[in-house]
Amino acid sequence: MEQGRVPYQKIVFVCINARQxxxxxxxHRDSEAIAAALKERVNALGLARWVRVSKSGxxxxxxxxxxxxxxxxYAWYHGVALGDVERIVQDVVRGLSPSPVSSPSP
Ligand code: FES
Structure with a gap:
């Protein structure tokens, strides 16, 4: 086993669990699309080095x-819709230190 250091300042876990x-x-409520949109926005802002969007169980x-x-x-968003992606990204960016960007533009 090897041990490394997590390079991310933030990790965003999006539940994509599928039941019957x-x-x-x-x-069943579009969480795969939400995960993809979060990842796309993080990448578009050049934040992928600091912020990891990860699918979760x-x-x-x-x-x-x-x-x-x-x-x-320790932020936990519920009932997330695609329209909430920008708000979540803004919250995530606000806490980055030192902030790599001032604020995301819509
Ligand atoms: S399926 Fe997402 S919290 Fe249980």
Whole structure:
């Protein structure tokens, strides 16, 4: 085993867990598209070196999904829609230190 140092200041976990068709889960509420949009926006802002967008398994709040956790902020967004991506990115950028960009533009 080797041990390294995590190079990211923030990690954004997007639940993409998929359950049976009749069950409630984030995947049935567009969470894959939300994860892709978050990643695309982070890349477009040149933040990929500092911010990692990662798909996650169930965050145990399925009924409130799609769910997005941000570490080390301990921010937990529920009922996320594609229209919320910019707000989440702005929150993430605000906490970067030193901030690589002043603020994202829409
Ligand atoms: S399926 Fe996303 S929190 Fe459970």
């Amino acid at each position: 068709p009749q069950e409630t889960c984030c995947a 169930c965050q145990d709040l399925c009924a409130k999904g799609p769910n997005v956790m941000v570490f080390p902020d």
